[in-house]
Amino acid sequence: MKVKKTKSLEANIPTASMADIAFLLIVFFMISTVFQVDKTSVALPESHGKTRFEVVKESAFVIVTKEGTIKASDGLEDSRLVNVEDIGILAASWMQKRPSQPVVIKADADARYGLVDDVLKHLRDAGVVNLKFLTEQSKAD
Incomplete structure (x- = not known):
């Protein structure tokens, strides 16, 4: 009686779906990433009022530091250094869009x-009507 010789199977890991998994991970991290428009650190003044408003997403920002530098952002792009005279021009373009x-x-x-x-x-002259100051809530409140 003849016995057939069987081939031994090699152990392997199926990698056909690895590209799909990598693509899904990339999409997940791109969607779940939170972008911050401005990371300028300033010591905010304290407010003593009881009313609190949340900062609306895609708000434009104007940052004034204690050194006197001014940065501005339309809420979609990173902030950039500007002169005080240029604030009006930037704000007017923001108000034309929205x-x-x-x-x-x-x-x-x-x-x-x-x-x-x-x-x-300059913001008032550019037609800004929805203006908010960012403050730190007082600890006593």
């Missing part, structure tokens, strides 16, 4: 008030 877009002023507590006042004047 007239009711909120503009958040993130001013340092030690920033010169005159500079913040100039920024406010």
